Amino acid sequence: MATIQPTRIGTAYTRSGSTDGLDICDGVPLLPQIGALQAGTSFSYRDPVRILAVSPKRILLWRLSGNVGYQLVAGVCGPAYAATFMVEGETRGRDVNLRVSQDEAAAGVFAGIRVDFPGKFQVDAGSPRWTYKKGFYLKWSTAFRKTFTPSIDVLGLLIKIIRKLMQEMSKNSDIKEGEELEGEPRENKEEEKKPEPKPKPSVRVKSWGMFDKTDNTFNSNKGTVSPEPTLTLIVDLVPLWPELVAVDKGLKALWGGLSLGPKFHFIVPVHIRFKRVQLDEAEVRSLEYKDGGLTGTLDQAVDTVTRLQVDMDHNPALTFGTSFYLSLSVCKVFSFDPESPMLRLDRILGVEVSGGHYCNGFVNEVGVETSPAEPLVPCADASIAVILDP
Amino acid sequence: MTYRDHFRPLDRREFIKRAGAVVGGAILLPYGCSESQSGVTDNAPPTQYTFFRILDSSSPVLPKAAEITPGIMINDAGRILFYGDLGGDNYALFELFMDYTASGPVVREAQIVVETGQAYDGGPAVQRIHRADTNGRGDISLVLDFSETGTGPAEPAELPAVFLRAENRLQRILSFGDKGPDGAMFGGAFGDLAINNDRDVLLVSHYVSAEKDFGHGVFSLPEASLTASRLLQSSGTALQGRNDAFIRGFGLVDRYGGGNYLAQTQVATQSPLTAGAGGPGSGSVGSLLQGNVQAGRTAAPPRVLSAPQTLSLESEVSGEIIMGPRAGADNAAAWITHSPDGEQQRLFFSSNARPVSEIANTVGDPAIFSLSAPVLSGNGTLSYLQINDDEQRPPELKVVGADAPVTVLQVGDRIGGEAITGLMYGYHSRQADEAGRIVVYAEFGEGEAAILVGIPA
Numbered sequence: 001m002a003t004i005q006p007t008r009i010g011t012a013y014t015r016s017g018s019t020d021g022l023d024i025c026d027g028v029p030l031l032p033q034i035g036a037l038q039a040g041t042s043f044s045y046r047d048p049v050r051i052l053a054v055s056p057k058r059i060l061l062w063r064l065s066g067n068v069g070y071q072l073v074a075g076v077c078g079p080a081y082a083a084t085f086m087v088e089g090e091t092r093g094r095d096v097n098l099r100v101s102q103d104e105a106a107a108g109v110f111a112g113i114r115v116d117f118p119g120k121f122q123v124d125a126g127s128p129r130w131t132y133k134k135g136f137y138l139k140w141s142t143a144f145r146k147t148f149t150p151s152i153d154v155l156g157l158l159i160k161i162i163r164k165l166m167q168e169m170s171k172n173s174d175i176k177e178g179e180e181l182e183g184e185p186r187e188n189k190e191e192e193k194k195p196e197p198k199p200k201p202s203v204r205v206k207s208w209g210m211f212d213k214t215d216n217t218f219n220s221n222k223g224t225v226s227p228e229p230t231l232t233l234i235v236d237l238v239p240l241w242p243e244l245v246a247v248d249k250g251l252k253a254l255w256g257g258l259s260l261g262p263k264f265h266f267i268v269p270v271h272i273r274f275k276r277v278q279l280d281e282a283e284v285r286s287l288e289y290k291d292g293g294l295t296g297t298l299d300q301a302v303d304t305v306t307r308l309q310v311d312m313d314h315n316p317a318l319t320f321g322t323s324f325y326l327s328l329s330v331c332k333v334f335s336f337d338p339e340s341p342m343l344r345l346d347r348i349l350g351v352e353v354s355g356g357h358y359c360n361g362f363v364n365e366v367g368v369e370t371s372p373a374e375p376l377v378p379c380a381d382a383s384i385a386v387i388l389d390p
Numbered sequence: 391m392t393y394r395d396h397f398r399p400l401d402r403r404e405f406i407k408r409a410g411a412v413v414g415g416a417i418l419l420p421y422g423c424s425e426s427q428s429g430v431t432d433n434a435p436p437t438q439y440t441f442f443r444i445l446d447s448s449s450p451v452l453p454k455a456a457e458i459t460p461g462i463m464i465n466d467a468g469r470i471l472f473y474g475d476l477g478g479d480n481y482a483l484f485e486l487f488m489d490y491t492a493s494g495p496v497v498r499e500a501q502i503v504v505e506t507g508q509a510y511d512g513g514p515a516v517q518r519i520h521r522a523d524t525n526g527r528g529d530i531s532l533v534l535d536f537s538e539t540g541t542g543p544a545e546p547a548e549l550p551a552v553f554l555r556a557e558n559r560l561q562r563i564l565s566f567g568d569k570g571p572d573g574a575m576f577g578g579a580f581g582d583l584a585i586n587n588d589r590d591v592l593l594v595s596h597y598v599s600a601e602k603d604f605g606h607g608v609f610s611l612p613e614a615s616l617t618a619s620r621l622l623q624s625s626g627t628a629l630q631g632r633n634d635a636f637i638r639g640f641g642l643v644d645r646y647g648g649g650n651y652l653a654q655t656q657v658a659t660q661s662p663l664t665a666g667a668g669g670p671g672s673g674s675v676g677s678l679l680q681g682n683v684q685a686g687r688t689a690a691p692p693r694v695l696s697a698p699q700t701l702s703l704e705s706e707v708s709g710e711i712i713m714g715p716r717a718g719a720d721n722a723a724a725w726i727t728h729s730p731d732g733e734q735q736r737l738f739f740s741s742n743a744r745p746v747s748e749i750a751n752t753v754g755d756p757a758i759f760s761l762s763a764p765v766l767s768g769n770g771t772l773s774y775l776q777i778n779d780d781e782q783r784p785p786e787l788k789v790v791g792a793d794a795p796v797t798v799l800q801v802g803d804r805i806g807g808e809a810i811t812g813l814m815y816g817y818h819s820r821q822a823d824e825a826g827r828i829v830v831y832a833e834f835g836e837g838e839a840a841i842l843v844g845i846p847a
Contacts, residue, residue: 252479252518253459255459255481255519329641331460331818332582332642332817332818332819333713333817334641334642334713334714334763335581335654337581337606337656
């Protein structure tokens, strides 16, 4: 009989120090072919369709028109998951009983997207005029015309969001407000060094929906943890343009407002299961979840166990896209909220995920309750059903 | 003063005036200010209403000096609310406690409901008062946004949220990430909202459905609670079973007792979930749906009151909806349609007792320049502001009872011995109460703002 002392299995996890909790950016890629922080592309999109009705002359004294296209340079942190479990148990002969507790899992993705706006945005002011010949009419004059190519580094902003989220997710965090986390996302460091535009865009919806985190659901879900991060991230770019700030302030005086910018939509459901367990050189076969724990049969008897390896299977799906919105409102009189169609970034990135299974092996010394020191090891029999169409 | 005087560089007041035209041309230039035009004299009631000047921006009853804006509401709890400009880019929602028992309405007391720059219950400071509505009980529903305290992303408490002010207590009823009906998760971008006397809140919000689809929806929150909340309308829905008419999003909403609600709706010919880069852009600006929601009942498909002709939907009338639709008693609805070029405006009204009928338009009478958004009172009165394209006909506030529209107030009328130089109306759906009293933004002299209350005779 061998006893398996409580052992932490999973991705990097620390209960003290500056990397408290799970970190998705140091997690396991949901899509190994892409990897975490490795997907990127650029594309342009120009919406030739009006973004707001033009020329309702008898109604509007302000009209907004434009040909607002945008270019995105998209990179992805993640999609990845991070998970941790405490595993303990014992063997009797070749029978194995494992108990899993303190499970935490998080999954997510964020797009590093630099937004360029080549195009034109124009605000016309209509002045009521009167002449003897023509009588009462409106004369339009351009109050603001901007041919702009600002490059907005949304990536840096989003990275801060994700890190902040990680702080928030850790209930016992030691991190002080504003303190830097260790383990910088690899490809983000360069982006982080870039000066941020001032003023920065206002992100109206921030982090909470970007990730999903589950705690202690392994047993209630019969051996599966299923974080399902979803998010609609709405970025208001009006603060970047003084002219539009002036319009917004004017509308504010009428109990209204103006905002416009990109929206990012993310859905990354993932299901994580124990697939295989190995105790030193002995493999646990016929692994199944039963009566609140995992049971199986060793292919060879063991007297002591010093090393625990758990292969975890995950099958993700991924959808993310972007759209452009404009919101213009005045009190209870009108509210324009046109929005472009959603562009499926996953398709543009050439990634079509139809489900599938991936496997990663997590190793730790038995009895070690802190973050595993050993890196991931290859899984046996990893089956892949993700379609990549670059 | 000449017309040229009005076209100097915009100052703030002029911006408001000009932008006021955005809201239906409810901007009045100070022409035609003559007492003789309407025959109304000091304290003499108009045809059906008596108007009283109850508050000026400099009134000492206000806890803080504030410039009155056209965003005014009145409720059956004897209170009037207005959105006041405190200066320095700060605004506040003021509440006036009215006394109607005297010979004329009097403001007995005033307080601030919520003010930008101020923190409540230990939370972050309010950054913007997005929307607000009131009901007959004096409750107020609001969408507030907050200032960010740090340099990083906002804390959850700093995200926009929906509040209810009831029994003089401001409480948060809905925040970003809250779970709604059928597992939906509310986004943090809230749109318009309305509250009725049952404290049922109608709310436009982004959400993520349990099926992980992103949507824009109209939600009903009975008794201002998520407990029995329902998703009434959602983006992606095909209207009338058509595969070329999908709801893309929502603008203004209004609701009344009995479950009657209206939703200004953008309709596109392609589903927002499947449209690609080559798909339609903004879709149609505005259709108008009328629905009914009552506890325990399955919502029937909405009635399309108005839709652009290009959509070929079965609708009561054709035309885009841009300005605020209004819901009233007896399934009443009032709305203005616009022709695609905006040149033509038509004001419609319908209720259980009255089929869809056209009240006014800019088509038959070229002298009418524009119509404001309408206002419905609990007693069935419809009122609106008519802007005339004629120097001899000053802008006039019209009231529609059982008969044709009657002018009850116009620029140039004198109140308290001073001539009205400007009127703005229809900024908010709650500008009339159950008793038929109406509140009006008026300017006197060189633009001194005031609130008028009209008492029906």
